[in-house]
Amino acid sequence: GDSVTQMEGPVTLSEEAFLTINCTYTATGYPSLFWYVQYPGEGLQLLLKATKADDKGSNKGFEATYRKETTSFHLEKGSVQVSDSAVYFCALRRGAQKLVFGQGTRLTINP
C-alpha cells in the first residue's frame, strides 16, 4: 500500500541555518504530495503541496519539489527562524482517497 517515510527527528538547528527534511514515498500512479506543519498547541496546517512531477510547492520560505524519479518531496528552507520550530508532516493522496502521513519530524530552532 501507499506509504510515506520521513527522516527521523528531532532536528535541532541554529537560527539562520539551512534546513532539509527528507521525505520519500511509495505509491502507485501519480499522488499529490503535501507538507503539513503543527505548531505547539495547534492543529496541523497545510504548508505547501505539489500535484504533479517537477512541481515545486512553496510557502513562508519553505520549498519542496515533486521528484518522481526519486519518489521524493524533500522540504527545504534557506534560513530558518525560531518561529519555525514545529512538527512537520509529509503526506500523499491519490485521487480522492485518504491522506497518508509520514511519522512527523520535530524541528527545534535555537536563537
Place this chain on the structure above:
Amino acid sequence: GAVVSQHPSRVICKSGTSVKIECRSLDFQATTMFWYRQFPKQSLMLMATSNEGSKATYEQGVEKDKFLINHASLTLSTLTVTSAHPEDSSFYICSANGGGRGTTDTQYFGPGTRLTVL
C-alpha cells in the same frame, strides 16, 4: 483561516469507562470530518470518515463498536471510545473538510485530544 476545535484537549479515565471527544468546525460547515489516531513517534492513522447525517466509514482494522462516531450536524462530530482500556491511550486528532464532500485538499485539523486510560 478555518478553525477546528477539539474538546477536551486531554482526558484521563479509568479502564472500562467511556470517553467522548468533540470536534467542531467553528467558522464553516463541514460536510466531511475525519478522525485520526497518532501513537508516539508514529504517523497519523486515519480511523474513520464521517459525513453529516450518515454512518461513518471505518478503516480496516478499526472496531466501529469500540469507536463510535456521530456526525449529527455540519459543525460537530463526536468520537466515543467505549469501554476504554490502556491500549486505547493515544492522541486523537480530527479534521474537517470545508471544500465539499469527498475532497481532502482543504482539510482543517483540530489540535488533538490526549487520552490516557489508567
